Amino acid sequence: MSYEDELKISEAATKDTYVGLLLYYRDCDLYAGLIAKYKINQIVKEKGLTDVSSFAEGLGKNLRFAIASNKAVDMAKINPDVAKYGFNLIKQPSYYKVLDVYTVGDKTQITLLNFNVEFVNYIKNTTHSIDKEIVKLARNRFDRYLKMKPNEFLYDGNWLARTKFPIGMSDYGLFFNPENE
Structure with missing residues (x-):
């Protein structure tokens, strides 16, 4: 691949992935063994819809995405x-x-960067300077939110039923492999 082609992919991936980013949240309880399977720089695929919240008050579960x-x-x-x-x-x-796995006491936050499938190879093999800023922001918010009371609506039965599952893996801890497409 030529330098020009690589530059075009880099520019397209950066624009498509990073412009207009917001942080969304999903809290659930997962076994420590499942949490430990998430590794920094790992690419994961979620086969289903991903339900997330723009709200991030306190954490009443052991894991926050x-x-x-x-x-x-x-x-x-x-x-x-x-x-x-x-x-x-x-x-x-x-x-x-997976940009970060951050644990404070018995609470863990896994920070994920969402991107389009056509950029898998670029994202997998690249660490963008914005990734570090995302991790810093997510950690700062996590530290602050741990001191807050959880949002009562995010602990209602309907929402909990939608968000109780891990992202990118089965309930049994098997990742949906994006490279088997």
């Missing part, structure tokens, strides 16, 4: 009844790079 994405759809624009959850949806399949 902090997802940097510019692809989430605000579901309150479609159904105003879900605004109380800060409900956003990321289409399926979705691809993520």
